[in-house]
Amino acid sequence: xxxxxxxxxxxxxxxxxxxxxxxxxxxxxxxxxxxxxxxxxxxxxxxxxxxxxxxxxxxxxxxxxxxxxxxxxxxxxxxxxxxxxxxxxxxxxxxxxxxxxxxxxxxxxxxxxxxxxxxxxxxxxxxxxxxxxxxxxxxxxxxxxxxxxxxxxxxxxxxxxxxxxxxxxxxxxxxxxxxxxxxxxxxxxxxxxxxxxxxxxxxxxxxxxxxxxxxxxxxxxxxxxxxxxxxxxxxxxxxxxxxxxxxxxxxxxxxxxxxxxxxxxxxxxxxxxxxxxxxxxxxxxxxxxxxxxxxxxxxxxxxxxxxxxxxxxxxxxxxxxxxxxxxxxxxxxxxxxxxxxxxxxxxxxxxxxxxxxxxxxxxxxxxxxxxxxxxxxxxxxxxxxxxxxxxxxxxxxxxxxxxxxxxxxxxxxxxxxxxxxxxxxxxxxxxxxxxxxxxxxxxxxxxxxxxxxxxxxxxxxxxxxxxxxxxxxxxxxxxxxxxxxxxxxxxxxxxxxxxxxxxxxxxxxxxxxxxxxxxxxxxxxxxxxxx
Amino acid sequence: xxxxxxxxxxxxxxxxxxxxxxxxxxxxxxxxxxx
Numbered sequence: 247x248x249x250x251x252x253x254x255x256x257x258x259x260x261x262x263x264x265x266x267x268x269x270x271x272x273x274x275x276x277x278x279x280x281x282x283x284x285x286x287x288x289x290x291x292x293x294x295x296x297x298x299x300x301x302x303x304x305x306x307x308x309x310x311x312x313x314x315x316x317x318x319x320x321x322x323x324x325x326x327x328x329x330x331x332x333x334x335x336x337x338x339x340x341x342x343x344x345x346x347x348x349x350x351x352x353x354x355x356x357x358x359x360x361x362x363x364x365x366x367x368x369x370x371x372x373x374x375x376x377x378x379x380x381x382x383x384x385x386x387x388x389x390x391x392x393x394x395x396x397x398x399x400x401x402x403x404x405x406x407x408x409x410x411x412x413x414x415x416x417x418x419x420x421x422x423x424x425x426x427x428x429x430x431x432x433x434x435x436x437x438x439x440x441x442x443x444x445x446x447x448x449x450x451x452x453x454x455x456x457x458x459x460x461x462x463x464x465x466x467x468x469x470x471x472x473x474x475x476x477x478x479x480x481x482x483x484x485x486x487x488x489x490x491x492x493x494x495x496x497x498x499x500x501x502x503x504x505x506x507x508x509x510x511x512x513x514x515x516x517x518x519x520x521x522x523x524x525x526x527x528x529x530x531x532x533x534x535x536x537x538x539x540x541x542x543x544x545x546x547x548x549x550x551x552x553x554x555x556x557x558x559x560x561x562x563x564x565x566x567x568x569x570x571x572x573x574x575x576x577x578x579x580x581x582x583x584x585x586x587x588x589x590x591x592x593x594x595x596x597x598x599x600x601x602x603x604x605x606x607x608x609x610x611x612x613x614x615x616x617x618x619x620x621x622x623x624x625x626x627x628x629x630x631x632x633x634x635x636x637x638x639x640x641x642x643x644x645x646x647x648x649x650x651x652x653x654x655x656x657x658x659x660x661x662x663x664x665x666x667x668x669x670x671x672x673x674x675x676x677x678x679x680x681x682x683x684x685x686x687x688x689x690x691x692x693x694x695x696x697x698x699x700x701x702x703x704x705x706x707x708x709x710x711x712x713x714x715x716x717x718x719x720x721x722x723x724x725x726x727x728x729x730x731x732x733x734x735x736x737x738x739x740x741x742x743x744x745x746x747x748x749x750x751x752x753x754x755x756x757x758x759x760x761x762x763x764x765x766x767x768x769x770x771x772x773x774x775x776x777x
Numbered sequence: 778x779x780x781x782x783x784x785x786x787x788x789x790x791x792x793x794x795x796x797x798x799x800x801x802x803x804x805x806x807x808x809x810x811x812x
């Protein structure tokens with residue numbers, strides 16, 4: 247149990263600094279452009295830290311750290327993809343054209359960017375709706391992760407933990423906009439770098455330094471029979487190629503999250519806050535080091551918890567607690583000195599709040615800017631409810647939209663199952679990649695993007711992803727139970743399809759739909775192609 | 778190395794450090810380049 251006096255003293259200092267940054271954000275938010283994009287003038291170091299802190303949530307540290315304790319170090323490939331795809335390719339390849347096109351077209355949000363590139367309100371609506379339906383799944387998972395941890399370590403009832411976490415984050419997002427979100431992200435990101443570095447050093451000393459890796463290798467005979475029969479070979483080796491564990495690790499966790507990061511609206515919008523392309527280049531070193539330290543430590547520590555628990559209690563990590571999401575908090579609580587337990591609680595709060603604040607902001611602006619602003623102009627809409635076109639009115643609408651989407655996330659956190667953090671994160675990222683990645687890629691690289699291709703890709707990607715998730719991929723279909731009720735089976739197909747992530751089916755079909763849609767449009771209007 | 782025998786795990790760790798180093802060097806080389 248954490249030292250309560252020490253924690254609340256540290257938390258008070260943390261809260262005061264957060265309040266100060268939120269107030270700064272509020273003072274700097276004078277118009278809608280400030281609220282939505284931080285005035286397109288954010289400092290590169292703040293951009294790099296904010297990108298990393300938004301990217302890495304409690305899901306990464308507690309959820310995937312727990313997976314590393316269960317399935318071993320193969321998950322290090324996710325760190326590699328997080329750096330090479332999530333930072334290098336994202337900033338170097340996607341970031342610059344996104345910033346340039348966003349500024350040229352005056353786009354304020356990710357759906358707005360796609361809508362303006364494709365000259366289609368429908369594209370903007372569909373993208374906004376997918377965000378409003380899919381993103382609460384992720385924001386609630388992050389909230390649950392933060393809430394469960396507070397409950398376990400601080401002995402605060404879960405209900406109050408998630409309400410408190412939501413209210414604090416909501417205040418600075420609603421009033422301070424993206425400026426407050428990114429300033430607090432930078433503080434929270436710095437805290438995460440320092441805390442995770444300290445945790446790595448103390449974890450290594452707790453398991454006998456680098457000899458801990460040899461100890462972990464020597465424990466391969468302790469792999470639970472259930473996991474061994476599905477392909478797990480040990481904690482310092484990769485699962486057997488083609489086994490169920492291999493499919494889960496590679497298709498859902500490594501590839502699903504590793505590729506899914508490229509088309510996440512809350513990260514793409516970060517590129518649009520940069521003043522120029524030079525700022526994006528300068529943010530790369532900060533982002534890469536941040537990801538290496540935070541996720542690299544979380545996954546390595548996760549696997550090494552097995553050595554610590556086995557030497558102290560004669561049990562492996564999954565035998566210490568039934569829920570993989572509890573492994574990392576339990577290890578920190580038992581193995582770390584008092585000051586570092588307090589530090590880790592603050593790190594996790596920072597990780598949860600920095601990700602949640604960005605998700606709240608993106609969902610709110612999707613509801614306000616992308617959906618409401620257009621719907622209110624529709625003929626069927628009562629004129630007295632329309633509001634004005636003035637900037638102040640739009641700013642108020644975005645604040646109301648943000649508040650409403652925060653309420654939805656909080657409601658969902660009450661009904662979602664507890665051990666779903668890593669799974670819900672992978673689901674959301676898979677949906678983003680399947681629905682958005684092809685259309686987003688064409689939007690930033692094609693001189694003549696096809697509207698029909700984009701619409702076909704958005705709809706195909708999201709619908710196929712949903713069908714595969716509900717009826718085939720057993721990890722989700724088994725929990726959702728729709729397939730079981732309708733067909734009598736949790737999955738309508740057999741192995742290996744039951745363990746192939748939805749992304750691997752929906753993304754290729756989404757790409758095919760984009761190509762077919764583009765070809766049909768070109769045939770209809772060849773003149774456009776030549777223009 | 779360090780008691781880890783599986784080349785896939787070692788390669789994963791190596792690529793993490795290589796890609797981070799690449800990101801740092803790239804950012805520093807392009808620090809003042811107008812884009």
